Amino acid sequence: MQIHSKLPDVGTTIFTVMSGLANQYNAINLGQGFPDYQMSEALMNKVNEVMHKGWNQYVPMQGYLPLRESIAEKIEYLYKTKISPDTQITITPGGTYAIYTALTTILQSGDEVIVFEPAYDSYIPNVEINGATPILIDLKFPEYKIDWAEVRKKISSKTKAILINSPQNPTGAVLNEKDIEELRSIVKDTNIFIVSDEVYEHLIFDNIPHQSILRYPDLLQRSFVCFSFGKVYNCTGWKMGYCIAPAELMKEFRKVHQFNCFSCHTPSQVALAEFLKNKDAYLSLSSFMQEKRDHFKKLMQQTRFTMQDSFGSYFICGTYERISEEGDKDFAIRLTKEAGVATIPVSAFYQNGKDDRVLRFCFSKKKETLDAAVERLIKL
Numbered sequence: 362m363q364i365h366s367k368l369p370d371v372g373t374t375i376f377t378v379m380s381g382l383a384n385q386y387n388a389i390n391l392g393q394g395f396p397d398y399q400m401s402e403a404l405m406n407k408v409n410e411v412m413h414k415g416w417n418q419y420v421p422m423q424g425y426l427p428l429r430e431s432i433a434e435k436i437e438y439l440y441k442t443k444i445s446p447d448t449q450i451t452i453t454p455g456g457t458y459a460i461y462t463a464l465t466t467i468l469q470s471g472d473e474v475i476v477f478e479p480a481y482d483s484y485i486p487n488v489e490i491n492g493a494t495p496i497l498i499d500l501k502f503p504e505y506k507i508d509w510a511e512v513r514k515k516i517s518s519k520t521k522a523i524l525i526n527s528p529q530n531p532t533g534a535v536l537n538e539k540d541i542e543e544l545r546s547i548v549k550d551t552n553i554f555i556v557s558d559e560v561y562e563h564l565i566f567d568n569i570p571h572q573s574i575l576r577y578p579d580l581l582q583r584s585f586v587c588f589s590f591g592k593v594y595n596c597t598g599w600k601m602g603y604c605i606a607p608a609e610l611m612k613e614f615r616k617v618h619q620f621n622c623f624s625c626h627t628p629s630q631v632a633l634a635e636f637l638k639n640k641d642a643y644l645s646l647s648s649f650m651q652e653k654r655d656h657f658k659k660l661m662q663q664t665r666f667t668m669q670d671s672f673g674s675y676f677i678c679g680t681y682e683r684i685s686e687e688g689d690k691d692f693a694i695r696l697t698k699e700a701g702v703a704t705i706p707v708s709a710f711y712q713n714g715k716d717d718r719v720l721r722f723c724f725s726k727k728k729e730t731l732d733a734a735v736e737r738l739i740k741l
């Protein structure tokens with residue numbers, strides 16, 4: 362039997378390679394983005410409690426209504442925007458699924474989608490599997506800012522959507538108000554959709570306000586905005602998230618969702634409906650994670666890496682020109698094998714493998730993990 366592959370260019374990714382190497386060499390894993398500490402005891406207990414109470418059958422396709430109501434309350438509190446729990450919110454099995462579903466909802470064969478690189482690894486395959494073409498634009502190294510003049514140049518009659526991600530994986534860059542102004546002026550009077558990946562909404566540092574699309578009604582009317590509970594509550598393995606869109610767009614999103622996932626894990630939805638009312642639990646996340654960023658960045662000063670800025674996400678990038686002239690993949694592999702620290706080479710986030718000799722480090726780890734990793738890196 363032969364399959365005419367929908368993703369002929371996708372092979373074993375560097376993420377799989379690095380995770381395999383990390384295990385094989387017993388390396389400290391600062392590669393993949395997940396916390397190595399426990400999530401909230403109270404939230405775990407809540408899930409357990411509601412399971413015992415019998416919340417183990419399907420909830421409606423759009424998601425458990427009290428959870429959608431809690432999300433709407435949170436959005437109004439944070440972004441001063443009224444969202445209808447009934448027509449504008451759908452609970453999804455994770456943020457990646459929300460992005461995939463949004464793209465599948467809007468894309469037709471031959472469409473183009475603007476994607477900024479380095480890009481989170483699911484975006485380009487998500488566009489291609491829908492028969493559309495990713496139009497790639499490099500973020501400007503080393504600050505990883507968007508070159509809006511280039512965006513203007515690359516917009517065509519085929520442009521169906523612009524995919525944005527702030528705070529950004531892998532770079533930790535964030536969009537500011539000026540970026541939003543640029544985006545606004547580019548899409549005004551067009552039929553271009555925005556898919557906004559905001560899974561790191563609460564992982565933003567230095568008191569920078571998160572420029573959620575939800576703040577801007579003129580942008581929201583053409584947007585699918587995607588979130589992840591895994592990132593908010595230190596439980597990436599839960600794969601729970603949601604998408605917000607205007608009612609008319611959400612109607613179509615739900616048609617795709619209905620025949621794919623239908624309804625998500627019930628006990629976590631029931632537990633989250635109540636837990637989300639606790640503002641402290643999500644508002645305290647940024648200072649908690651900022652402390653980790655600061656700690657890691659300070660420790661890294663003792664090494665010969667040059668760390669870049671990270672204003673959000675789980676990640677910080679660093680260059681190694683004082684250590685080696687190798688390409689970033691070779692260097693990352695050698696670092697795992699010889700120094701016992703796994704990272705991700707940033708060239709892996711470019712379709713053409715553009716190599717600025719940068720590694721991505723994940724700092725959402727216990728202090729002991731970060732300390733032990735840097736102790737190894739100091740020796741280089």
Ligand code: PMP
Binds near residue numbers: 455560597600601602
């Ligand atoms: N978007 C970005 C930019 C991410 O880094 C991640 C997680 N690695 C996701 C989406 C996915 O979130 P989830 O696990 O909820 O699918």
